[in-house]
Amino acid sequence: xxxxxxxxxxFRRVQMTPDLLPADIIGTVYYDMSTSSWRVRYGPIFANxxxxxxxxxxxxxxxxxxxxxxxxxxxxxEGESIPLPKPFLVLATQMPYGASGTYQLTDxxxxxxxxxxxxxxxxxxxxxxxxSKIDYIEDVGLKTPEPKLETVASPEDISRLTSEVRKVYVxxxxxxxxxxxxxKLRGMEELIYGxxxxxxxxxYKGSRVLAFIDGRSYVIPDDVKLIAPIVLLHRIRVKPEYxxxxxxxxxxxxxxxxxVEVPKS
Numbered sequence: 184x185x186x187x188x189x190x191x192x193x194f195r196r197v198q199m200t201p202d203l204l205p206a207d208i209i210g211t212v213y214y215d216m217s218t219s220s221w222r223v224r225y226g227p228i229f230a231n232x233x234x235x236x237x238x239x240x241x242x243x244x245x246x247x248x249x250x251x252x253x254x255x256x257x258x259x260x261e262g263e264s265i266p267l268p269k270p271f272l273v274l275a276t277q278m279p280y281g282a283s284g285t286y287q288l289t290d291x292x293x294x295x296x297x298x299x300x301x302x303x304x305x306x307x308x309x310x311x312x313x314x315s316k317i318d319y320i321e322d323v324g325l326k327t328p329e330p331k332l333e334t335v336a337s338p339e340d341i342s343r344l345t346s347e348v349r350k351v352y353v354x355x356x357x358x359x360x361x362x363x364x365x366x367k368l369r370g371m372e373e374l375i376y377g378x379x380x381x382x383x384x385x386x387y388k389g390s391r392v393l394a395f396i397d398g399r400s401y402v403i404p405d406d407v408k409l410i411a412p413i414v415l416l417h418r419i420r421v422k423p424e425y426x427x428x429x430x431x432x433x434x435x436x437x438x439x440x441x442x443v444e445v446p447k448s
C-alpha cells in the first residue's frame with residue numbers, strides 16, 4: 184500500500200480462500216437494470232500494485248486467473264481482452280507447503296513470478312526495531328485507508344524509468360554468462376528439472392535494473408550473480424533421493440555460481 188502511494192499508483196489486496204472464484208479476481212459482467220444494458224464489474228486485479236495474500240489457499244482454477252494478467256498484462260472477460268493499468272505488478276505471499284487448507288502451486292504458476300524472496304523470522308535486533316516502531320508503522324499506513332506518505336513519482340515516471348533501464352548495455356559475454364548458468368542447472372543430476380527460459384529473461388532484466396540503480400549504463404557479472412538466487416531458487420526442484428541427503432535448491436545454485444566461469448569483460 185505504501186509503495187503504491189509513493190509512486191502515485193493504485194493498490195488492491197486479494198485474500199485468497201478455498202471458495203474464491205476467478206471472477207472474484209478479474210471481474211465479471213452484470214445486467215444493469217437502470218440502463219437496461221450489460222456492464223463490466225472490474226475485479227481487484229485492475230490496479231497498479233496487486234497483493235495476493237496466501238496465494239496457495241486458493242484452488243488451481245482460481246490461481247490460473249492470474250496467468251494471463253501476469254504474462255500479458257491483460258484479462259479476458261466474456262471474450263473481451265481488457266488491458267490492465269500500467270505499471271502493473273503482482274506481489275504474492277504463500278503459506279508453507281503442506282499447511283492445512285492449501286493447494287500446491289503448479290509449476291506454470293510458479294514460473295510466472297519473476298523473483299522469489301524467502302522470509303523467515305527477523306533476527307532479534309530487527310524484531311526489537313519492529314516492536315519499538317509499531318505505532319509509527321500503523322499510523323503511517325498499516326491501519327489507515329490512505330498511507331500518510333508523500334507521493335514522489337507518478338505511474339508515467341515509472342514507465343519512463345522502465346524505458347531508461349532498457350537502454351542499459353548487456354555485453355555478449357554477460358549474456359553468455361547468464362545462459363551458461365541456466366544451461367549448467369538444466370544438466371544437473373540432482374534436479375528433476377531445470378529453470379525455464381523465463382529464468383534467463385529475468386536474470387537479464389534484473390541485472391539491468393541493478394546496474395541502473397548503481398548508476399551504471401552497463402551490466403557486470405556481479406549484477407548477474409546478485410540477482411541469480413532470487414530468480415532461480417523457485418524454478419528448480421531437487422530429486423527426493425538428493426533431498427534426504429541435505430541437497431537444497433540454494434546449495435545447487437551456489438555451487439553452479441561457483442563453478443561457471445565468470446567473464447573477464
